[in-house]
Amino acid sequence: MASASDPAVPPGAATPTRISRDLLIDACARTVAADGVDAVTMRRIGSELGVDPTAFYRYFRSKEELLLATADRLLVGAFDRFEISGDWKRDLRAFCLHMRSVYLAHPGLARLIETANVPLPNEARMVEAWIGLLRSAGFSDADAVASCEVLETYTIAVSGMDDAAPDDASTPWVGTYTALPPAEYPNLNAVGDQLYQDPDARFAYGLDLLLDSIERRRGSR
Amino acid sequence: MASASDPAVPPGAATPTRISRDLLIDACARTVAADGVDAVTMRRIGSELGVDPTAFYRYFRSKEELLLATADRLLVGAFDRFEISGDWKRDLRAFCLHMRSVYLAHPGLARLIETANVPLPNEARMVEAWIGLLRSAGFSDADAVASCEVLETYTIAVSGMDDAAPDDASTPWVGTYTALPPAEYPNLNAVGDQLYQDPDARFAYGLDLLLDSIERRRGSR
């Protein structure tokens, strides 16, 4: 797609380099956005670029290296020009909700970042921004670090869990809890129909619980 | 191993059934406890029972069915005879910490339960107990459901994230944040050495933030 519209590569010229790190990351990012991380196979990336599946080993040491580079690219702009209102609580809330939407749009991305054993460059910039927000809001260094870690962990772990579930995952769950014998499961029979209705609402509810406590701990010091 | 020490199976007798659902689940559970969910392969389970790798298809429809049955077995007793002190906050806190320790002892178990699209029987019993605890503590049904969901989600998602990281995963992270250029990363240079020190402490910190807020919402109604 990129090479077809690139006027710098005349069609009749001697075969130019058809792939590069950037092109491979592009193809990988497209696949992740379309079908998730699990859909990425070397054979698919290769055929998408019209190239042998094994050609990419000239540019990346392994599939994991390609996936991490792709993950980092997908984080670019996810938070970069995020508007800072000055209200730390409101800003952090919007931050977390926005990151969640990015994770949900790229199934497997959150878990990819979780399991990386080295922080991605754009992840570092994100944490830098979060901690800056907390420190300038008057939090002590220790509180800023702890609060930042908890919010980051909560956001990425819960979103990673929710994006792994298929779209209709909530449907089979709803109702199964109310079908259990009432003698053994009185509470589930009473309130089971309210369980697991809306993952987004649940995420926001927990996020507000965390932010409320963080705010209160700052005030009570 | 079981058949070798089983006196009910004389060595010279006509070959008896050597496997069953229970034996397969046992072997699978042993593998999960020793090396995690990812180490489970049909060929390994087969060789562990001295049986052809494909023999298990007579007892389970697929690998996933075996894994889910194993997950449910690993939840048995994880919370069953848990002591109820009567202090809901203290009980829920111990509950979550205990479940986390079970997840961490079985790498991949949390994610296995997360991605199941039907609740496991022992999971239902767990949620029944949690909601009962909250309702008898005076929470409204809506608050009990929401609080229970958030605590369950937080515990399983964060533990699933932490158990996926290798043991020395924290080591490479610590320090990388303080090595970044101070001009661009002033906050990470200032407090980066305090980041990602202790996953258990971080989990407990966030758990207390949640419980504090839950307690306050009950009181202010």
Place this chain on the structure above:
DNA sequence: ACCTGAACACCGTTCAAGT
């Protein structure tokens, strides 16, 4: 009735061979 084992359609990755 139960287990076996060859086979199939996938993986990620290596490496000698082509151009």
Place this chain on the structure above:
DNA sequence: ACCTGAACACCGTTCAAGT
């Protein structure tokens, strides 16, 4: 210098054949 393609060592799963 760059790409190819056969090959290797794995997967989960199927199915005809053995006993």
